[in-house]
Amino acid sequence: xxxxxxxxxxxxxxxxxxxxxxxxxxxxxxxxxxxxxxxxxxxxxxxxxxxxxxxxxxxxxxxxxxxxxxxxxxxxxxxxxxxxxxxxxxxxxxxxxxxxxxxxxxxxxxxxxxxxxxxxxxxxxxxxxxxxxxxxxxxxxxxxxxxxxxxxxxxxxxxxxxxxxxxxxxxxxxxxxxxxxxxxxxxxxxxxxxxxxxxxxxxxxxxxxxxxxxxxxxxxxxxxxxxxxxxxxxxxxxxxxxxxxxxxxxxxxxxxxxxxxxxxxxxxxxxxxxxxxxxxxxxxxxxxxxxxxxxxxxxxxxxxxxxxxxxxxxxxxxxxxxxxxxxxxxxxxxxxxxxxxxxxxxxxxxxxxxxxxxxxxxxxxxxxxxxxxxxxxxxxxxxxxxxxxxx
Amino acid sequence: xxxxxxxxxxxxxxxxxxxxxxxxxxxxxxxxxxxxxxxxxxxxxxxxxxxxxxxxxxxxxxxxxxxxxxxxxxxxxxxxxxxxxxxxxxxxxxxxxxxx
Numbered sequence: 001x002x003x004x005x006x007x008x009x010x011x012x013x014x015x016x017x018x019x020x021x022x023x024x025x026x027x028x029x030x031x032x033x034x035x036x037x038x039x040x041x042x043x044x045x046x047x048x049x050x051x052x053x054x055x056x057x058x059x060x061x062x063x064x065x066x067x068x069x070x071x072x073x074x075x076x077x078x079x080x081x082x083x084x085x086x087x088x089x090x091x092x093x094x095x096x097x098x099x100x101x102x103x104x105x106x107x108x109x110x111x112x113x114x115x116x117x118x119x120x121x122x123x124x125x126x127x128x129x130x131x132x133x134x135x136x137x138x139x140x141x142x143x144x145x146x147x148x149x150x151x152x153x154x155x156x157x158x159x160x161x162x163x164x165x166x167x168x169x170x171x172x173x174x175x176x177x178x179x180x181x182x183x184x185x186x187x188x189x190x191x192x193x194x195x196x197x198x199x200x201x202x203x204x205x206x207x208x209x210x211x212x213x214x215x216x217x218x219x220x221x222x223x224x225x226x227x228x229x230x231x232x233x234x235x236x237x238x239x240x241x242x243x244x245x246x247x248x249x250x251x252x253x254x255x256x257x258x259x260x261x262x263x264x265x266x267x268x269x270x271x272x273x274x275x276x277x278x279x280x281x282x283x284x285x286x287x288x289x290x291x292x293x294x295x296x297x298x299x300x301x302x303x304x305x306x307x308x309x310x311x312x313x314x315x316x317x318x319x320x321x322x323x324x325x326x327x328x329x330x331x332x333x334x335x336x337x338x339x340x341x342x343x344x345x346x347x348x349x350x351x352x353x354x355x356x357x358x359x360x361x362x363x364x365x366x367x368x369x370x371x372x373x374x375x376x377x378x379x380x381x382x383x384x385x386x387x388x389x390x391x
Numbered sequence: 392x393x394x395x396x397x398x399x400x401x402x403x404x405x406x407x408x409x410x411x412x413x414x415x416x417x418x419x420x421x422x423x424x425x426x427x428x429x430x431x432x433x434x435x436x437x438x439x440x441x442x443x444x445x446x447x448x449x450x451x452x453x454x455x456x457x458x459x460x461x462x463x464x465x466x467x468x469x470x471x472x473x474x475x476x477x478x479x480x481x482x483x484x485x486x487x488x489x490x491x
Contacts, residue, residue, distance in 0.1 A: 011396045018395065052443055054428055055435040095439060112438045142444065179427035180434040185444035189437070210439050309399065316406045320413060327417035352421040354414065 006301065013305035016285075027271075028314050034267055035318025035366055036325070037260065040334055042358040043326040047350040051182055056242060060093075060210035061219045064226060065234045072234070074205035079230065083211055086225050088218040094206030096192045098199055100160065105148040110187045113195030137194045138173035144185035146175050163200040170194065182348040271373045286381045287389030299382040300375055307374035311367045319359065327352050 017024045064083070066075035075094070083092040096113035139158075141149070149158055149172070159167040176184040196203070211226070213219050223235045286299055325331060330349060381389060 007396070011393055014395050014399050048443065050423075051431075054423075055431050058432045058435040060439055093439075097438075097440070110440065112440060114437065144444065176434065177430055179424075179430045182443050183431055183434050183440075184438075187438060187440070187444070313403065313406070316403070316410060320406065320410045323410070323413045323417060327421045328413070349421055351423050352417045353423070354418070 006298075009298065009302045010305050010309075013302050013309060016302070016306055017309060024310060027310055028317075030267060030270070031311060031314035031366070031370070032318045032321065034263065035315055035362060036321045037263075038365070039319050039322035039358070039362050040326050040331060041257070041260070042355075042362065043322060043353075044331055044335060044350060046353050046355050046358060047326075050351060050353045053242075055183060056238065059238055059241070060091075061213040061216070061238050062211040062223055062226065063236045064209040064211065064230070065236070066208075066230075067232055067234050072208075074201060075208055075233070077204050077206050080209060082229060083209065083226060086222055086229075088213055088215060088222050089211055090214045091212040092209055094209050096195050096199070096201060097207050098195075100188075100198075102148065102152075104152045107148055107186065109145055111195055111198070112187060112189050113192035114189060115192055137169075137190070138171040139188050139190035139194075140174045140176060141172060142176050142184040142187045143178060143181050145188055146172070160198045162198055168194075168198050170198075185348075268369065268373070271370055283381050283389055286378065287384075287386050290382065290386035291390065296379070296382045300379055303375050303378040304371060307371040308367070311370040315363060315367060319362070326350060 064075065064079070065072045067073070077094045080092045080094055083089055093115075098111055100109045100111050101107075102109055149155070155172070157169050157171045159169050162168055170190060176187070195201075201207070211222065213222050219237055219239070223237050226233070227235050289299055289302075290296075325334075327350060335350075
């Protein structure tokens with residue numbers, strides 16, 4: 001019977017909160033804001049991380065770059081044949097791609113060349129490209145690139161400046177589907193031959209080589225064989241990329257959390273101050289309760305209910321606000337922390353990921369601490385003799 | 392149960408309902424759509440470039456797979472302090488040796 005929830009104690013706790021309603025409202029507002037901020041950051045990070053993780057699996061397992069004087073330089077296409085000879089390698093493709101700085105728009109664009117894209121990839125193009133109208137030489141743009149070009153009145157074609165200073169006119173064949181915006185916003189795809197001409201890369205050279213390995217267990221072995229075969233090259237596995245993504249998000253959310261910790265500690269100091277120095281009125285209240293027959297555990301239970309009602313109310317309110325702010329209003333201001341400072345801003349919708357771990361983490365980070373900070377000083381007072389407390 | 396307790400109970404119930412409705416709503420509108428996920432996978436397969444276009448100004452973050460060894464100097468804006476440790480520890484061996 002004693003373990004059952006005592007409804008009268010809950011009623012008393014509610015009345016106690018209402019007696020000091022301005023103090024309770026102040027704590028609820030600060031607590032709700034704190035939980036709202038913390039949850040919002042976790043929500044944004046989770047959604048972006050999900051976006052990366054869900055596409056990273058479609059990548060080739062190994063990327064090989066050629067190093068010279070500490071810089072990445074073009075790689076020999078002939079290396080592909082040697083790599084294909086390694087047991088376990090499914091496919092090896094020499095990639096041609098790079099960056100193009102569009103001065104007028106002040107943005108860096110990623111140009112990617114693919115093999116005979118008019119034929120081989122037609123099926124996938126119809127799925128991911130809006131307005132598909134190929135006329136050679138042509139290219140397909142991300143939504144952001146299209147907008148930047150449009151601002152400079154390039155609506156039908158674009159003139160690329162080649163390394164020798166001459167221009168190369170390329171028609172705009174289509175725009176990538178809005179669903180791929182987060183991946184394709186700054187990307188331009190065109191045929192490899194066209195890109196070689198724009199970047200002045202000869203037929204026997206490529207930017208890097210990507211290798212597909214069917215068995216994930218063999219990736220490390222294949223990577224070490226490639227390193228032995230081409231000691232000057234840099235071999236990057238998919239796992240390395242995943243680790244690097246993890247670092248990006250750990251860093252970005254880490255910087256925010258570092259700032260946030262200051263706010264968190266300030267809050268805890270306020271709570272500690274509020275809780276450790278119980279006002280004489282509160283002390284007298286505990287004393288009277290003891291004098292009329294309340295046991296120490298009754299007082300503690302009542303204090304627990306009081307703290308739990310305030311903190312749990314703030315938690316639910318904070319999480320509700322965070323869900324609305326991040327997923328309904330798409331996290332204005334806060335999302336900018338995770339987006340670069342480029343003019344080529346990507347406007348994307350954060351995918352909703354219900355992560356129970358995040359909610360549990362925020363719960364454990366806030367509520368038990370508040371409850372503890374309320375109960376401990378009350379326990380100190382409650383263990384004293386009633387007459388001593390009242391006096 | 393007195394009046395105040397009933398009100399508290401209803402306030403909590405309302406908050407729970409709001410949260411549940413919100414979760415259903417965002418799951419319906421922003422939930423992971425299978426077709427859009429397939430499109431993204433197709434795009435990544437096609438370009439073999441994985442990274443998100445949220446750091447298009449900083450190539451060493453935008454395309455990690457083409458990170459140039461020296462690009463940290465080339466792209467130095469305010470984001471040079473990219474590594475967390477670099478706030479506290481200088482990773483330059485030359486500088487360290489010089490200090491000795």
